Amino acid sequence: MTNTLDKSENKTTTIKTPNLVVSVSKIEKGSDDVSFPKRGEKIENVKSSITIPAKSLKGMSSFSTVVYKNLSGILTTSNKGEGQKQKKKINSEVVSLTMANWERNKDFSVTLNIGHFQEELSSPACNFWNTSLNGWDTLGCSLKATDSISTTCECNHLTNFAILMSPFESNNVDTKAIDVISLVGCSVSLLGLLITVGMHIYLWRYMKSDRAKILMNLSVALIISYAIFIGGVDRTENKDVCTAMAVLLQYIYLVVFFLMLTEGVEIAFMVLYVFSTRSRIRWMLPLAWLLPAVIVGISLGATQLEGYGNEQFCWLSVEGGLIWAFVAPALLIILVNFVLLILIVRATFNAQSLAQKSKQEKSKAGVRCLCVLLPLMGCTWVLGIFYVNENMAWVQYVFAVFNSLQGFVIFLFHCATNQQVRTSFQKKSKRKHSESFLSTKSSGKAISLPRISLTDVSDVSYSYDQPFKFEHQL
Structure with missing residues (x-):
């Protein structure tokens, strides 16, 4: 299909079936970010979109996208590191992105906005299909934003992506x-x-x-x-x-x-x-x-x-x-x-x-x-x-x-x-006033009077340590 596109004047070729959408797009030199579907374009019954930043397009001539509309009854929901401890459910389309030699780009990344099938499920996680483990994995993918309708993920590699969520509903809490x-x-x-x-x-x-x-x-x-x-x-x-x-x-x-x-x-x-x-x-x-x-x-x-x-x-x-x-x-x-x-x-x-x-x-x-x-x-x-x-x-x-x-x-x-x-603040204010008064009286004399106040002799405060007065503090 990529070879056919090279001979065609069209920049994008898309094939649609009830359960599958396949798209191949050319990448022109000097392009800014590219996306699927194209900006302003909508594909019927497809809830997901992909954005590839300009930094990830170096040396690339084309990319292909496949959207599997429903594989929840076919693929397992087991997740690396979690086994069967977490009951998860595939709550989105499975999106596959392919680009030749993307591994050579050290700054490669791709952003995916994947729509949810059911809005009431909770705990979304960005997953990709790890063929070596024959299960879902999250390595290299991070969740950027989520709401009841969709989840945005950023990944530093390419494969098949999907959103796995907890089957426990949380629609009663905002x-x-x-x-x-x-x-x-x-x-x-x-x-x-x-x-x-x-x-x-x-x-x-x-x-x-x-x-x-x-x-x-x-x-x-x-x-x-x-x-x-x-x-x-x-x-x-x-x-x-x-x-x-x-x-x-x-x-x-x-x-x-x-x-x-x-x-x-x-x-x-x-x-x-x-x-x-x-x-x-x-x-x-x-x-x-x-x-x-x-x-x-x-x-x-x-x-x-x-x-x-x-x-x-x-x-x-x-x-x-x-x-x-x-x-x-x-x-x-x-x-x-x-x-x-x-x-x-x-x-x-x-x-x-x-x-x-x-x-x-x-x-x-x-x-x-x-x-x-x-x-x-x-x-x-x-x-x-x-x-x-x-x-x-x-x-x-x-x-x-x-x-x-x-x-x-x-x-x-x-x-x-x-x-x-309040009482302590009043005492401190009185002490400052007393010290200021004594300092003023002693100024200009060879010998200054010692700064003594009643607080120095008996520093009695309304203390938390007086158990008989505890009820008054409440």
Whole structure:
């Protein structure tokens, strides 16, 4: 067919059948990008298109394209490295592209936009038919964009291409909306946490306590997690980078959970054992950063990096079971913190200061108590396990809102509206004013007076370590 085209004046020859489309096109010297079908041209019942950039046309005279409209019942769906662990379905036409001597071009690449048969399937992956393995493979192909209608792939070689997708439907959830909610929420939380950390550092002399130290560790861990999530969760174009991002996310999220457990244990001791004075953070904080590293190390050793990242996002594999290396410890910590939360709220309501208040005042105190404690103890993460069927799709939106705004809620209740922060700020302002006054009085004299204020003699602040006043902080 290529020889016939060489003798013809036509630049493209196309043959159409009900289940097959074959096209051969000439490549003129100095051509820009070439495509199939040609720009502005449509081929009936063909959902796929191919674009070959100018850099890939060096030394090429023609290319041929074959579109197999439906081979889903003929070809196997087994995938290299996945075997039968993932149930996949061919959800597109199979597109074949042929060019002579393309291997000589080191910069060769081709972009394919392949339409989906069924719009409700999930987890698209760019695949090619590996003849040596007699199965589908993803090596050399990366997913550039996807939606319910089509998927765009870029590959650095030629063969038969198709989109394999999970047969599990996801038409009840708008993934774009979830992405926007997560991105906006994480950005707001990141800003709020940076302000919280900066304010605590500025007022550290007046706010130093065990709970403040835990809060700072938790805030820093959340800042790191938000930064990695925003900057790296979708870096799927590079497998090594994606794997590294998945490992980092697993570690830092586990650190966040262990710090939330530390927070829960510390608050429980403050409320339930009011006369306890021994500091626990000397061993709890180091463990909160070290135990996640042990879990991640075991996961890496057991999986040899298999399951870290996929075609859609840089996170842990669900199909291979690696996700349980995060979910299991997270659920255990949530369960422990939930029990501690019940004990804390119960003890707070039984406190003498609340016992004499009206039901309305108790309700307000209870709501504030939950707003303060839930983000710190991570109990909102339990929402993730309630998405069990299509009728519970709303849970994914609530989960995305609550957990992306966890850092903002911490900023709101532990910085912006916190009484200790306001009191500490007033003390620091008074101290500066006192030092300025003494400096002015002593100017021009041979001997200056020592700068002493009441704060230096007795630096009494509204501390988190005062268990009898805990209910007033809520």
